[in-house]
Amino acid sequence: xxxxxxxxxxxxxxxxxxxxxxxxxxxxxxxxxxxxxxxxxxxxxxxxxxxxxxxxxxxxxxxxxxxxxxxxxxxxxxxxxxxxxxxxxxxxxxxxxxxxxxxxxxxxxxxxxxxxxxxxxxxxxxxxxxxxxxxxxxxxxxxxxxxxxxxxxxxxxxxxxxxxxxxxxxxxxxxxxxxxxxxxxxxxxxxxxxxxxxxxxxxxxxxxxxxxxxxxxxxx
Numbered sequence: 708x709x710x711x712x713x714x715x716x717x718x719x720x721x722x723x724x725x726x727x728x729x730x731x732x733x734x735x736x737x738x739x740x741x742x743x744x745x746x747x748x749x750x751x752x753x754x755x756x757x758x759x760x761x762x763x764x765x766x767x768x769x770x771x772x773x774x775x776x777x778x779x780x781x782x783x784x785x786x787x788x789x790x791x792x793x794x795x796x797x798x799x800x801x802x803x804x805x806x807x808x809x810x811x812x813x814x815x816x817x818x819x820x821x822x823x824x825x826x827x828x829x830x831x832x833x834x835x836x837x838x839x840x841x842x843x844x845x846x847x848x849x850x851x852x853x854x855x856x857x858x859x860x861x862x863x864x865x866x867x868x869x870x871x872x873x874x875x876x877x878x879x880x881x882x883x884x885x886x887x888x889x890x891x892x893x894x895x896x897x898x899x900x901x902x903x904x905x906x907x908x909x910x911x912x913x914x915x916x917x918x919x920x921x922x923x924x925x926x927x
Contacts, residue, residue, distance in 0.1 A: 713739070724753040729788065737777055740784040756846040757784045763848035767819050772812055772841040789843070791835035794872065799834060803880035806873045809840040813865055816842065822849045822861035826868040863888075 713732040720727040725742045740760075745753040761784055764776035774786035791797075799805035809832070816823065824847040825831055833841040851858040870885050881889075 723749055736788040738786050738788050742782050760845045763821055763845040766821055766850055774843055789841050791833040794829035794832040797834040798876050800876045803877055805840055806877055809869055812840055817862045820850055820853050823865050826865050
C-alpha cells in the first residue's frame with residue numbers, strides 16, 4: 708500500500724496530541740494517527756506517546772483482537788482497522804461470555820509483556836461486529852518482563868479496570884475472587900490518585916482545555 712495515496716474517510720478524533728482518522732488505501736481501511744498539526748510545544752510528548760504505541764503494537768504483532776502496526780515514520784502511525792463499537796456505544800450488558808473472552812484477551816496481552824494502563828476508559832474496549840471484545844489505544848502501554856513485580860502490579864490494575872466494567876454491566880457474573888480483587892486497593896492506584904491524576908487533570912483541562920469524559924473524547 709502506498710501510504711501517501713491513501714484518502715481520509717472521516718476523522719475519528721482530533722486533539723492536541725494529533726488527529727486520528729479512518730483512512731482508505733489500496734489494501735482497504737486503516738486508522739492513522741497524524742502528528743502534523745500538533746502545536747510545536749507539544750510535538751515531543753505527542754511523538755513520545757505515538758512511539759510508545761508503535762513499540763507496544765510491535766510487541767503484540769500477530770495477536771488477535773488488537774490493532775496491527777502497519778507503519779510508523781515518526782510523524783504518522785498507521786494501524787489496522789477493526790470494525791465495531793466502543794463499549795459505551797454497545798454495552799455488553801449481561802454478557803458474561805464477553806467478559807470471559809475479554810479476560811482471556813487481557814491475559815494474552817500480559818503474556819506478551821504488555822500492560823495497557825488505560826483500560827478504565829470504555830472507549831479503549833471495543834465490541835466487534837461479531838460480538839468479540841477488542842482492545843485499542845496503546846499510547847500509555849508499558850513493556851517489560853511479564854515476571855517482573857512492577858509489571859505484575861500493572862497487570863493487576865488492568866484486570867481491576869476490566870472487573871469494574873464487569874461490575875457495571877454484568878454484576879451477577881462476578882466471582883467471589885473477582886469481588887475480593889475489586890475491594891483491594893493497590894499502592895499503584897493510590898499513588899496515581901494522589902499525584903498523577905491531579906497533574907493529568909491540570910494539563911488536559913486547564914492547559915489543553917480538553918475534557919476526556921472517560922474516553923469519549925472532548926466535549927463539543
